[in-house]
Amino acid sequence: GAPRLSPNPDYLRSAEGRDRLREIYGVALGDPVYQPERRFDAKERTFAGYIQAKYEVELGGPLVLDGVIGVRPTLTDRQIEGAGVVSGVVTPVRAKTSDIDILPNPSTRIQSGGGRQARATYSKTIPRPDFGSLNPGLSYIVATNPNVQNSGSAGNPDLRPQKSESFDATLEYYWKSGFVAVAGYYRDITDRVISAPSLEFIDGIGYNITRPRNVGEAKLKGVEVSGQTFFDFLPGALSGFGVSGNFTYADSEVGGDDRLAGLPLQGVSKYNFNAGLFYDKFGLSGRLVYTYRSSYYDGDTTGLNLVRPVTDAELAAGITPTNLNYVRPGGRLDFGIGYELNDNLRVDVGGTNILGNKYRSYFSPTGFNRDIRWDDTIYTAGIRARF
Numbered sequence: 001g002a003p004r005l006s007p008n009p010d011y012l013r014s015a016e017g018r019d020r021l022r023e024i025y026g027v028a029l030g031d032p033v034y035q036p037e038r039r040f041d042a043k044e045r046t047f048a049g050y051i052q053a054k055y056e057v058e059l060g061g062p063l064v065l066d067g068v069i070g071v072r073p074t075l076t077d078r079q080i081e082g083a084g085v086v087s088g089v090v091t092p093v094r095a096k097t098s099d100i101d102i103l104p105n106p107s108t109r110i111q112s113g114g115g116r117q118a119r120a121t122y123s124k125t126i127p128r129p130d131f132g133s134l135n136p137g138l139s140y141i142v143a144t145n146p147n148v149q150n151s152g153s154a155g156n157p158d159l160r161p162q163k164s165e166s167f168d169a170t171l172e173y174y175w176k177s178g179f180v181a182v183a184g185y186y187r188d189i190t191d192r193v194i195s196a197p198s199l200e201f202i203d204g205i206g207y208n209i210t211r212p213r214n215v216g217e218a219k220l221k222g223v224e225v226s227g228q229t230f231f232d233f234l235p236g237a238l239s240g241f242g243v244s245g246n247f248t249y250a251d252s253e254v255g256g257d258d259r260l261a262g263l264p265l266q267g268v269s270k271y272n273f274n275a276g277l278f279y280d281k282f283g284l285s286g287r288l289v290y291t292y293r294s295s296y297y298d299g300d301t302t303g304l305n306l307v308r309p310v311t312d313a314e315l316a317a318g319i320t321p322t323n324l325n326y327v328r329p330g331g332r333l334d335f336g337i338g339y340e341l342n343d344n345l346r347v348d349v350g351g352t353n354i355l356g357n358k359y360r361s362y363f364s365p366t367g368f369n370r371d372i373r374w375d376d377t378i379y380t381a382g383i384r385a386r387f
Helices: 009-013 015-025 236-240 312-316
Strands: 041-048 051-060 063-086 089-104 107-113 116-125 138-141 151-154 163-175 178-202 205-230 241-254 271-281 284-293 296-300 324-327 330-342 345-352 358-364 369-374 378-385
Touching (some): 009 015, 236 271
Parallel strands (some): 151 205
Antiparallel strands (some): 041 063, 051 063, 063 089, 063 107, 089 116, 107 116, 116 163, 178 205, 241 271, 271 284, 330 345, 358 369
């Protein structure tokens, strides 16, 4: 091919190299002045302990009751310091929070013999927001097109951790080469963190500022059916075949007086399933799995630089209607095949999304298409050796 010249990365990272790049692009030499709005400091201290006890009771015959009782008390202190620029003025922002949480986690199981058992669990969990979401910095732009909504983005140093109470119950049956299980679950969620815009006024101009925020409350409940088995009753090589499957129904709803009240949770599909065919015999193993999920919304697009979805009356009243980005149903087909040539050498090939599933989204409630993305189809091949 034609000769080419590449710069030395070490030179580009040096002070001399950075100044050479600044000279090429016509900007001032030297490091830029300190900008307090582009820095934030987050400090978090967590103190926790855990207590757990096991139990087992024989109820007579094949019936056995056992389980675990545990609890985790936590104390979290957090301090966030940063700044945002409003009307050209650097405005310091500081937030300090302290949380005490008691997180129980009891579970119980009844075994009735013959591979049959039932389980029930209760737990309380607290996923904390990532530090990037806590950044108090604010940025915004005025749209040059009068028909396009002004927009901006910011973090939220006052984000509270999401709390979830979970109840699960299952009926399970196991045999030599497989299992089948039916499960019911219920989640009571408070302070779920989502990114969503709201109308804010700066110097009398309205901007849809997208911030992470807490949804007051939400419910998630559903049923899951799963199973797997080998066809070991078939003769010879056919006995290495097996199937697996899983179906989940998820009913979710945002509650309270939140702007999303009555809608499902962001990112949750009502129907999900996967079905697989697999093989494992004579050193040959393989799987073919199809995974599907129904429609869901993955974001609130009200705050994007879009044509204004408002009437003159709504605009005058400072109302910004909710506009969600829904994703159409879709599925992926993946496969993997491996063969052990001997005890020390194995060959594998695989592929993901081999049917070329596409991400297709649209605006709701208008139904207008937003974008189509061709998800990657990836094929792999490898050799594993042990020495």
